[in-house]
Amino acid sequence: MVTGPMKLLRAVEAAPLRTVRYQDVRHMGTNVWRVLDGLADDGLLTRIAHGVYTAPPPGRDGREWRPGLEAAGLAIASARRGERQAVLMGVGAARFWGAVPRAIGDTVVAVQKVGLHPVRTVVGTVHFATRGLGAVEAVLGETELGPGLVTTPAQTLFDLVMRPGQGGEPEVARDAVAAMAGQVDVADFRGLVAAAPRVSAEVRRVAREMGDAQ
16 A cells, blocks of 8 residues: 555644654555655655654745754654653753854753664754653743744753753853853742752852842
């Protein structure tokens, strides 16, 4: 049985963040991989990673369009873990909030599953951080693929200071701290610091300096 291309395309478009893994739709027919590749060759889908396909926003040609790395990271994590079961954090969230003005080659997404390896995409590398999502302050943010969770500015700042090497971009993280500190309310940040089970000396220093500045 050959799956109808339009049926498969509609399934991708209806998926969280317009993204599916081949293994999750292969039950739709015996030639699903061939159909997915054909849709990508026609520009109706984009292969963003091995075995991962995204439906471009309406009016975009998948042969030319590529998602931003932050949207791609959330999309891949959502395809693996489910809708709103992933949170953009660290340098990825800093990019979302405008604290990193240039595109970088790495992003970080928090998920609850332990041991997920980084995924190389057509736009960069997605790193997964194991976090209890209920303990992370996040809001719903709009990406080019649809709404997804992103850490709040205060949580983003905390994560950047606490784990600057997460995602393999320590210099970017350190540069983003100053930009994020300017848009975070000191009371919100200190509330996170007080509630955190473990806090580094650098986090406490940043909290003090923010208080002095404000």
